[in-house]
Amino acid sequence: MTGRKILIFVVLVVGAMVAVVWSSGLGTATGPILISILLSVFFVLISVGTTTEIYQDFIEAISTKSSLKKAACRFYLYGRGGSGKTTLIKTWLGGEVRPEQSTKYFAHYISEKYIDLETKRRCRVIISDYQGQSPSQNTLNASPQVIGQPGKRLVNVVFFIVDIAPRIEKNGQPLNSEELIDWLAVDTEAKVRKRVEQQLEYLVPAILEIVFATIYSSNLLGVKLIINKMDLLETVVAMGCIPGVSLANVNDYARNLFKRVEYSIQDAYENITNPEHQIEFSVELVSAAKGTGVAQIFNEALKQYATVYGKDIKS
Numbered sequence: 334m335t336g337r338k339i340l341i342f343v344v345l346v347v348g349a350m351v352a353v354v355w356s357s358g359l360g361t362a363t364g365p366i367l368i369s370i371l372l373s374v375f376f377v378l379i380s381v382g383t384t385t386e387i388y389q390d391f392i393e394a395i396s397t398k399s400s401l402k403k404a405a406c407r408f409y410l411y412g413r414g415g416s417g418k419t420t421l422i423k424t425w426l427g428g429e430v431r432p433e434q435s436t437k438y439f440a441h442y443i444s445e446k447y448i449d450l451e452t453k454r455r456c457r458v459i460i461s462d463y464q465g466q467s468p469s470q471n472t473l474n475a476s477p478q479v480i481g482q483p484g485k486r487l488v489n490v491v492f493f494i495v496d497i498a499p500r501i502e503k504n505g506q507p508l509n510s511e512e513l514i515d516w517l518a519v520d521t522e523a524k525v526r527k528r529v530e531q532q533l534e535y536l537v538p539a540i541l542e543i544v545f546a547t548i549y550s551s552n553l554l555g556v557k558l559i560i561n562k563m564d565l566l567e568t569v570v571a572m573g574c575i576p577g578v579s580l581a582n583v584n585d586y587a588r589n590l591f592k593r594v595e596y597s598i599q600d601a602y603e604n605i606t607n608p609e610h611q612i613e614f615s616v617e618l619v620s621a622a623k624g625t626g627v628a629q630i631f632n633e634a635l636k637q638y639a640t641v642y643g644k645d646i647k648s
């Protein structure tokens with residue numbers, strides 16, 4: 334919005350100056366007429382600009398392009414549709430940060446976050462997201478402005494997001510959490526296992542090899558496997574829906590479900606990384622919808638980024 338107002342102001346001032354200079358060189362009779370015509374044209378342009386999205390889109394396109402060139406901690410998210418990528422991003426950034434669409438399916442968010450509240454140091458962040466189900470939307474067709482050009486990739490952190498319950502729809506609408514719990518409370522173990530199988534299919538070694546071949550560079554600092562929707566799992570476990578699993582061991586249960594993926598991810602980046610390049614790996618349990626654990630995973634990655642690229646960060 335500010336950019337748009339500045340553009341309108343600059344166009345108006347420059348236009349008026351050009352009109353005055355030009356008309357003063359053309360003699361006294363034509364001068365005032367030309368000024369009136371030119372000012373009328375500018376007023377029309379301004380009215381169009383203020384009542385339509387034309388200038389705004391233009392300004393946003395320019396500012397997004399230049400923002401993407403600046404140093405930032407770049408997060409790359411990979412996960413099956415419905416696993417909670419968008420919810421995770423929105424929970425951390427807050428609802429007011431809107432996504433920018435780079436391609437039909439590939440989007441990114443730009444924001445600025447505190448690295449630590451004590452020093453109030455801030456860091457720019459860019460987070461990628463994609464809307465489809467297809468891994469190629471996030472690899473072959475990922476925007477080079479977001480993830481960096483081939484050979485000069487800029488991704489610092491990769492989040493692989495999995496979940497323990499699918500998105501279920503009734504009459505075209507997703508079930509709310511209560512309805513989802515009612516659905517999950519019956520035959521829970523089989524439903525969880527089915528969802529885990531779907532996640533394992535999406536994160537097979539062959540695909541992981543492509544993911545890392547796409548985004549890997551020496552800029553990569555951290556990789557996290559994020560197990561989402563722990564609120565749902567904890568609720569059904571508290572209801573006694575999974576024999577042998579209680580709130581005391583639900584975290585181990587969740588981690589064990591995804592052990593295979595955990596090892597496949599580690600194998601995939603170890604195969605591409607040279608031995609001196611240390612990448613921090615962790616498995617995290619979160620609830621993107623409730624916000625549990627969300628700030629922690631992003632902040633941890635930001636701190637790591639700040640340690641390496643501290644000189645690029647504002648105070």
Ligand SMILES: Nc1nc2c(ncn2[C@@H]2O[C@H](COP(=O)(O)OP(=O)(O)O)[C@@H](O)[C@H]2O)c(=O)[nH]1
Nearest residue numbers: 414415416417418419420500507562620621622
């Ligand atoms: N209960 C619960 N629902 C979640 C959680 N995260 C996401 N969802 C829901 O799962 C569905 C898919 O989430 P979304 O963020 O759109 O997934 P995406 O396709 O990976 O971007 C939505 O209906 C979310 O409200 C969570 O932590 N707990």
Ligand SMILES: [Mg+2]
Nearest residue numbers: 418419463464
């Ligand atoms: Mg999404």
